[in-house]
Amino acid sequence: MTPVRSVTQEEVDTFWRDGVVCLRGIIEPARVLAMAGPLSAMLDTPELANLTAMGDALAASGNSVLRDAEANTKKGRFVAGVDHWISHEEFADFALRSCLPIVAATILQSSKVNLWEDSVLAKEPGTAEQTAWHQDLPYFHVEGKNVCTMWCPLDHVTQDSGAVKFVKSSHLWPDVYRPNFFVSNMSIPGSPGEDVPDIDAMSAEGSCEILTFETQPGDVTIHHARTIHGAGANTSDRWRRAISLRYCGDNVVYQERPGTPLKAHHVNFVAGAPLHTDDCPAVQRS
Numbered sequence: 001m002t003p004v005r006s007v008t009q010e011e012v013d014t015f016w017r018d019g020v021v022c023l024r025g026i027i028e029p030a031r032v033l034a035m036a037g038p039l040s041a042m043l044d045t046p047e048l049a050n051l052t053a054m055g056d057a058l059a060a061s062g063n064s065v066l067r068d069a070e071a072n073t074k075k076g077r078f079v080a081g082v083d084h085w086i087s088h089e090e091f092a093d094f095a096l097r098s099c100l101p102i103v104a105a106t107i108l109q110s111s112k113v114n115l116w117e118d119s120v121l122a123k124e125p126g127t128a129e130q131t132a133w134h135q136d137l138p139y140f141h142v143e144g145k146n147v148c149t150m151w152c153p154l155d156h157v158t159q160d161s162g163a164v165k166f167v168k169s170s171h172l173w174p175d176v177y178r179p180n181f182f183v184s185n186m187s188i189p190g191s192p193g194e195d196v197p198d199i200d201a202m203s204a205e206g207s208c209e210i211l212t213f214e215t216q217p218g219d220v221t222i223h224h225a226r227t228i229h230g231a232g233a234n235t236s237d238r239w240r241r242a243i244s245l246r247y248c249g250d251n252v253v254y255q256e257r258p259g260t261p262l263k264a265h266h267v268n269f270v271a272g273a274p275l276h277t278d279d280c281p282a283v284q285r286s
């Protein structure tokens, strides 16, 4: 399927300069909204983890959890899951046969992309949990320059409903920081490196710049896997549902990252080898 419009050279340049670009109206809104049914069907199933409940457990064991003070009395849940493409044809179609892999390959200036994973990230109305600042790369067992995430909203997303925030040009910073628990700044035990720096403090003192986008279905943000990003609570009375697609372009190889488990279906994992198309299906740009 072809995108609604072509990706411009300016958008490619913006991605590589800022570590993120918002592609306005790149996919038919109806194509994205067609995912609402399949997403809703898994909402109360074990396919999605309840990150709000995980936050409760972390808080009960004395760890700090990132919750909006105002929304803390509200009952919305932050739910998330990965790898739905494996068992749901609609998710496989969206990740592999919509225009999005070709758009990713264009932005990554690659001849093809391999799908690393898809994720559902939904914040119900009145969800207090913020998404902690993190990079995606330490969660992925890969190494290479051409790795990205496309964040595809199924709702009108505003600052108060939990728009994703990106640290401009942080993909150029030298470090891969420790992965964290997503609703807490606590780093995952056993992961190497430094903790993610205090981005809120850095931003307050002007030593980094935050980019964020109000989006509609049909808009897609695409960020580099080293770009530091996070998201606010959903203090609005609207849903904030998104599907994230993680793609690897040319010259990306497997690399184990201690602290995060390898995926069970990645049976062809060989450190240093190119991604195997049985585990990470490829889409050619042609």
Ligand SMILES: O=C(O)CCC(=O)C(=O)O
Residues within 6 Å of the ligand: 121, 131, 136, 149, 151, 164, 229, 230, 231, 242, 244
């Ligand atoms: O949706 C969110 O809250 C965070 C999204 C994110 O971190 C991602 O898609 O990589």
